Amino acid sequence: MNLSVKDAARLLNVSDKTIYRWIKQELIPAYRVSGQHRFNQSELLEWATSRRMGVSPEAYDEPEEAARPLPTLTESLEAGGIFYRLDGRSRNEVLSNLVDTLRLSEGVDREYLLKVLIAREELASTSIGDGIAIPHPRNPVLLHSTQPTVTLAFLEEPVDFQSLDGKLTDVLFCVISPTLRAHLHLLSMLGFALKDHMFRKTLLEQESRENILNALRQVKRGMGVLAE
Helix, strand or coil: CCECHHHHHHHHCCCHHHHHHHHHCCCCCCEEECCEEEECHHHHHHHHHHCCCCCCHHHHCCCHHHCCCCCCHHHHHHHHCEEEEECCCCHHHHHHHHHHHCCCCCCCCHHHHHHHHHHHHHHCCCEEECCEECCCCCCHHHHCCCCCEEEEEEEEEEECCCCCCCCCEEEEEEEECCCHHHHHHHHHHHHHHCCCHHHHHHHHCCCCHHHHHHHHHCCEECCEECCC
16 A cells, blocks of 8 residues: 555545544545555546546556557457357356456466456456446456457356446456556547447347447547547
């Protein structure tokens, strides 16, 4: 837990008072360490990104060697692949089979990745409702991946991901990135794309790979095409 309240306030462009209010309301992921509130930077930025909050540019500072163009959602999905009829009768069994299926960079420890994904689900479900979940590591850098990927998997049978809407999950997107910046970027783009009716329809109807990618290419945002 490497951030103080002041650090968190600076990164999120809010006051210390706001951070304390969010802590009291249990809205923000915070921990008590030696009597002080502390935050995990990756977890904090993921939380802020999911809520479309503005953050300080320094939040994305990374070593020069890690700097690279941000990945597109379409390219990342093509790299990660689309898979059908993924087996598993429970959340953890599905995650285990998913990890076995992922197109990972050489050297990524699949056993460790599985533990990370399960730990993330136990902290808070990655289900976003309507039968869709986005399992991903809280700190992608620790995986030592060299290529950003988004993997889409349709389950053979729906399983319980403890979704807030009570629905079983049968569609998974797994996001794996080499840097925190790319990780948050892909999560943000995916969250936006999933609000598009036509793209979501191709997922819920488990359409062909070609139809899904074509629907994604049609998704746009205010400043241009999202997925291209």
